[in-house]
Amino acid sequence: MTANAQVLLEARGISKSFDGNTVLKDADLVVRAGEIHAVVGENGAGKSTLIKILAGVYQPNQGVLLVTGDERRLHSPRDALDCGIVVIHQEFSLSPHLSAEENICLGHFPVTAIGTVDRREMRRRTLRLLERLAVNVDPAQAVGDLSVAQQQMVEIAKALSFDARVLILDEPTAVLDHDRVRTLFGVLDRLRTQGLGIVYISHHLDEVFEIADRVTVLRDGERTGQAAVSEIDHDWIVNRMIGRAFPVHHKHVRSSGKIALRLDQFSQAGVFEDISLTVREGEIVGLAGLVGARRSEIAQAIIGLTRPTGGALQVFGERVTVTNPRAAAGLGIAYVTEDRKARGLFLNRPVSENLTMANLARFFRFPFLRRAAERRFVSDMIRALDVRLASVSAEMRTLSGGNQQKCLIGAALAVEPRILILDEPTRGVDIGAKQEIYRLVERLTSDGLAILLISSEMEEILRLSDRVVVLREGRVTATLGREEASEAKIMKAAAFARGNRAA
Amino acid sequence: MPPETNATMHTMAAQAWRVTRQQLGVLLALILLIVIAHFVSDRFLTIPNLLNVVRQVAIVGILAIGQTYVILTAGIDLSVGSILGLAVVLFAGLLESHSIAVAVPLGLLAGILIGIINGIGVAYARIPAFIMTLGTLSFARGLAFIYTGGTPIPIINEDYYYVGNGYLLGMPIPSLILISTLIAGAIVLRMTPFGRCVYGIGSNEDAARLSGVPVQRYKIFVYAISGGCAALAGLVYSSQLGVGTPIAGQAYELDSIAAVVVGGTALFGGKGSVFGTFIGTLIIGVLANVLNLAGVDPFVQQLFKGGLIIIAVFIMSRNRS
Numbered sequence: 120m121t122a123n124a125q126v127l128l129e130a131r132g133i134s135k136s137f138d139g140n141t142v143l144k145d146a147d148l149v150v151r152a153g154e155i156h157a158v159v160g161e162n163g164a165g166k167s168t169l170i171k172i173l174a175g176v177y178q179p180n181q182g183v184l185l186v187t188g189d190e191r192r193l194h195s196p197r198d199a200l201d202c203g204i205v206v207i208h209q210e211f212s213l214s215p216h217l218s219a220e221e222n223i224c225l226g227h228f229p230v231t232a233i234g235t236v237d238r239r240e241m242r243r244r245t246l247r248l249l250e251r252l253a254v255n256v257d258p259a260q261a262v263g264d265l266s267v268a269q270q271q272m273v274e275i276a277k278a279l280s281f282d283a284r285v286l287i288l289d290e291p292t293a294v295l296d297h298d299r300v301r302t303l304f305g306v307l308d309r310l311r312t313q314g315l316g317i318v319y320i321s322h323h324l325d326e327v328f329e330i331a332d333r334v335t336v337l338r339d340g341e342r343t344g345q346a347a348v349s350e351i352d353h354d355w356i357v358n359r360m361i362g363r364a365f366p367v368h369h370k371h372v373r374s375s376g377k378i379a380l381r382l383d384q385f386s387q388a389g390v391f392e393d394i395s396l397t398v399r400e401g402e403i404v405g406l407a408g409l410v411g412a413r414r415s416e417i418a419q420a421i422i423g424l425t426r427p428t429g430g431a432l433q434v435f436g437e438r439v440t441v442t443n444p445r446a447a448a449g450l451g452i453a454y455v456t457e458d459r460k461a462r463g464l465f466l467n468r469p470v471s472e473n474l475t476m477a478n479l480a481r482f483f484r485f486p487f488l489r490r491a492a493e494r495r496f497v498s499d500m501i502r503a504l505d506v507r508l509a510s511v512s513a514e515m516r517t518l519s520g521g522n523q524q525k526c527l528i529g530a531a532l533a534v535e536p537r538i539l540i541l542d543e544p545t546r547g548v549d550i551g552a553k554q555e556i557y558r559l560v561e562r563l564t565s566d567g568l569a570i571l572l573i574s575s576e577m578e579e580i581l582r583l584s585d586r587v588v589v590l591r592e593g594r595v596t597a598t599l600g601r602e603e604a605s606e607a608k609i610m611k612a613a614a615f616a617r618g619n620r621a622a
Numbered sequence: 623m624p625p626e627t628n629a630t631m632h633t634m635a636a637q638a639w640r641v642t643r644q645q646l647g648v649l650l651a652l653i654l655l656i657v658i659a660h661f662v663s664d665r666f667l668t669i670p671n672l673l674n675v676v677r678q679v680a681i682v683g684i685l686a687i688g689q690t691y692v693i694l695t696a697g698i699d700l701s702v703g704s705i706l707g708l709a710v711v712l713f714a715g716l717l718e719s720h721s722i723a724v725a726v727p728l729g730l731l732a733g734i735l736i737g738i739i740n741g742i743g744v745a746y747a748r749i750p751a752f753i754m755t756l757g758t759l760s761f762a763r764g765l766a767f768i769y770t771g772g773t774p775i776p777i778i779n780e781d782y783y784y785v786g787n788g789y790l791l792g793m794p795i796p797s798l799i800l801i802s803t804l805i806a807g808a809i810v811l812r813m814t815p816f817g818r819c820v821y822g823i824g825s826n827e828d829a830a831r832l833s834g835v836p837v838q839r840y841k842i843f844v845y846a847i848s849g850g851c852a853a854l855a856g857l858v859y860s861s862q863l864g865v866g867t868p869i870a871g872q873a874y875e876l877d878s879i880a881a882v883v884v885g886g887t888a889l890f891g892g893k894g895s896v897f898g899t900f901i902g903t904l905i906i907g908v909l910a911n912v913l914n915l916a917g918v919d920p921f922v923q924q925l926f927k928g929g930l931i932i933i934a935v936f937i938m939s940r941n942r943s
Contacts, residue, residue: 424832445834456832463832465825467892476822477833479815487813530833 124151126188127316128173128204128285133182135168142168143340145182150285150316155307157319157327157348160337160360161549166320169337170287173318174206175199203284209293211274215263220245222262223277248276251313252306268299275306286310287318292326293547296409296575297614304330322549324356336360361551376400379435379569380452380538382421386429390416391593393430398538398569403560405584405604406573408613412590414573415457418540421571422447422454434538448477453536455528457543457573463527466516470508471497473515473526478533500529505555521552528559539563542573557583577606589613645898647937648886652905659908663915671911673794677862679907680796681706681855683900685874686881687807688851690899691844693882694811696824696891697744697751699845702852702878704762705733706871709856711766713782714775714866722782730853736762737849741842755845759875766868774867777860786861796858800900803851807896820844824891880927881906884934906930 128150135143143165150156160166171177173184175193183190186202193199199206213222220241229240245258254272262270271291278286288307292300307317307330319331327334328348336344336359344359376399385394391413398404406414420427423441431438434450441447444454456463465473474497475482482493497511504525508518515523524544531539541560545553560583564570574580580587587604589597589612597612599605659666666672685702692699709729716725736758743754777783788795811817819840822830831837855874860866885902887894909930913923 422832443834444832445836448834454832456829462826462828465822465829465892467888468821468825472818472821476818476830476835479818483815487809488815488818534834 124153126150127152127186128202129185130169130173131183131185133169133172133179133184135165135172135177135179141340143172143179146337146340146342147345148173148318148335148342150318152284152314152316153311154332155311155317155319155330157321157331157334158337159321159324159327159334159356161551164337164360164549165340166337167289168340170206170289170318170320173199173204173285173287175204200281203282204287205278205281205283205285206287206289207271207274207278207291208289209291211270213262213270213273213277216261218259218261219256219265219269219273219276220258222273223248223258223280225277227280244280245276248279251279251309252276253309254302254306266299267294268302271295271303272306275310283315285316285318287320289320290322290547291319292321292323296411297610298409300326322547324353327356328353357550376402376567376569377435378433380421380571381433382417382430383433384430385417385420385427385432387416387420387425388428391420391590394590394593394595395430396588396595396598398571400537400567400569401564402585403564403570403572403583405580405587406571406590407575407577407580407587407609408590409575411592412613413593414590415542416593417590418454418542418571418573421540422452448534448536451535451537452540453477453531453534453538454540455531455542455544457546459523459527459546463530464515464523467514469512470501470506470515470518470526471511474500474529475533477530478535481533496533500533504529504559519549519552521548521555524548524552524556525559528556532563536568538569538571540571540573543575544572545574545576545579553579577609580604580609581606645886645895645901648884648898648901648905651934652901652908655905655908655912659912659915662912665915666912671915673797675904675907675911676797676800677794678911679903680794680800681858681862681871682874682877682881682906683800683903684803684851684855684858685878686885686899686903687803687896688848689875689878689882690807690885690887690894690896691811691820692751692848693879693887693889694820694824694891694894695841695844696827696889697841697844698755698879698889699737699740699848700752700755700875701736701740701758701762702848702855703871703874703876704759704766705736705849705852706856706859706874707868708736708762708766708769709733709853710860710870711770711775711866711868713857713860714777715769717777717779717782718775722779726857729857730850733849733851733853733856734846735849737846737852738842740849741845744845745838745841763868763872766870770866770868772868774865777864777866782861783864784861786858786863796862799854799858803854804896804900811896816840816843821892824893826892877906880931884931886938888938902934905934 126149130146130148133143133146134141146165146169148169158166168177172179175196175198184193191202193202223245224241229237229244231237242258249256252272252275256265256269256272262273265273291303295303311317321327331348333347334356335342336356338360378397379400380398382394382396386392394417396404408414419425421432421441423443423446432441434452439450441450460466465476475493479488482489501511506522506525508522515526528544545556560570572583581604584604585601587599587609588595589609591613597608599608685706689699689702709732712729712732713725716728740755740758743749744751785795790798811820819830819835822833822835823837823840827837859870881903882899883889884905885898887898906927909926910923913926
């Protein structure tokens with residue numbers, strides 16, 4: 120990383136507004152060859168708008184883009200591609216039924232003399248690209264059969280096949296587990312040495328310090344800081360991101376409530392085995408583990424989405440069999456899914472309907488819904504969750520990730536649960552919303568709610584949990600009390616096989 | 623903070639109005655069409671002609687209301703035309719030896735039953751709605767042919783004939799049936815938990831299931847409603863014509879889908895209303911009527927109708943983005 124390396128892409132004084140709302144104000148960004156440039160900021164800070172301008176999706180109201188020193192106007196993503204700028208979104212743009220090599224060459228297939236696809240040349244190009252990344256993907260395999268991490272590599276290879284010089288990655292680690300993040304960083308490092316300029320968007324500051332050379336911080340559409348990563352620390356970034364300090368708050372109320380949820384050798388053949396744990400009223404039990412530890416699968420068996428094949432489930436001391444989520448709600452168990460867009464929210468319905476869908480019975484007096492009661496409930500809930508929105512009639516999809524997530528939790532609370540299962544409750548939300556969600560969760564426990572917290576974020580598990588149960592491949596590998604739980608112990612139990620595996 | 627609460631209450635109260643605003647475009651299109659129709663033919667805006675229009679749209683209008691429920695759940699019901707045909711021959715056949723009080727409930731029940739079969743296939747056997755209802759399209763039509771042996775059954779029943787051709791309070795009875803169905807359909811959809819869940823299922827079926835919505839049961843309800851509406855449309859059809867013919871209602875499923883789509887209901891589910899569908903039905907009906915009045919060749923009329931559907935969907939998809 121040298122300050123005088125070639126500047127591949129420069130955004131100068133970029134402003135953008137929609138319907139009079141300014142979302143970017145005079146923002147600058149310089150991407151140099153052989154440099155990874157992280158862009159951080161809360162949701163709504165203007166990161167995605169900036170990316171879309173760099174990718175030719177939006178045109179700025181003011182400011183200019185310089186591609187290797189020449190001013191260019193990017194009118195479409197195609198223009199950006201021609202300038203060697205490629206964005207890799209969180210949702211990949213791959214065709215699942217085509218093979219890896221077909222995806223990589225899609226749009227510019229090599230052809231033979233008679234106009235058919237030159238399969239040998241396609242294979243050769245693909246292997247060359249994959250070799251450049253030093254990753255192992257079968258070029259002939261259908262992309263839909265590849266793991267998410269492998270799909271990401273195909274996506275990157277595809278970008279390279281268009282002679283990308285600037286690669287923009289939007290939250291690339293959001294879909295990856297710990298090991299795969301290592302692999303990705305290896306690839307990015309390799310591309311850096313090959314002279315690419317990489318823009319790296321992330322919520323994870325640790326990653327910024329690990330992989331990036333330079334960081335730009337955005338807040339409310341303005342650039343609040345820009346520095347070489349080697350010259351700054353965590354606090355420097357956080358202060359510029361949020362402009363306010365969060366008190367680190369640890370609750371120390373130990374629970375003495377009744378046992379709300381007890382799993383006793385809870386099993387599902389081939390998925391998870393012998394899961395035993397208890398959650399008391401007012402207590403948060405963290406379920407830690409890597410992707411593939413089957414934590415969500417356990418949650419889904421508890422709420423009756425799938426059937427356990429062995430063991431017992433007790434709710435407030437009574438042994439129960441849960442056949443579907445409705446029955447679970449009847450027992451006072453609510454589940455907040457990890458995938459709010461695909462499985463949690465009604466994105467094209469009003470926010471209000473999202474909040475009451477799980478418990479319409481509450482507002483029903485034969486034969487009709489009582490709108491006034493529903494309205495009251497919704498406005499109370501919006502206030503309690505501190506959801507920021509223009510109107511409760513707005514479609515859910517118009518809300519930011521953090522506000523959507525709060526609504527998702529609110530919808531689960533509508534059934535007045537006594538046991539709440541939170542699956543990755545802060546996935547893809549910004550730092551501010553994350554802190555608010557933590558405070559909300561802590562407030563819920565002080566009201567006596569029993570919470571089972573599934574999280575891949577170590578910080579979250581350590582901050583919130585009274586006890587941590589660590590899983591690996593469907594088995595409990597450790598149960599740690601609040602005082603003994605540490606990142607090292609959890610990682611060890613989550614990531615390394617131990618001698619006590621059943622024969 | 624009371625002001626914010628107030629704002630929340632107000633916007634929610636305004637929600638009913640907002641949905642109508644969504645449909646405002648469709649309504650404006652209808653008004654525009656009526657104005658054009660008036661200039662094309664001065665016979666258009668006459669009481670007899672308008673009554674004629676509302677009578678003519680009754681059958682497709684009733685089918686389309688049931689179809690709206692299905693499409694709101696992101697499904698589709700291709701069998702409605704055939705269910706109509708089956709109901710028509712059952713009404714006719716049963717009236718040969720039974721009273722209206724027996725024939726009508728049994729005919730309606732047959733429609734609901736086919737709908738339930740559709741619903742079971744879609745909800746439990748997880749057969750795609752397009753395929754399941756394509757199957758029952760053929761199946762119900764086959765039953766109608768078997769029942770009649772292929773020949774139409776005449777209906778000789780004064781009271782029954784009156785249902786299709788009589789007037790009540792100055793309105794043709796078929797139109798009154800359509801309007802009653804519309805009102806009932808709108809109330810159930812807007813004001814009951816079931817109706818709310820229909821939108822939820824169409825918007826995100828997985829989320830609905832996780833929210834404890836009995837998705838499978840409600841899907842069966844939705845197809846049963848569509849089957850029931852189809853049989854009700856069959857009642858209007860057979861009483862208007864005074865004959866039970868097994869070919870009744872062929873291709874009507876497409877007209878019902880067209881009415882739903884022109885009325886602004888999204889084919890991917892979760893957005894739309896029966897009121898919109900009603901306006902959509904009227905737009906198609908008025909268009910057909912004015913083309914008739916203007917003496918346009920029936921073959922050419924098909925082009926207008928096709929163009930209308932494509933333009934309507936085009937405008938809506940632009941509005942969405």
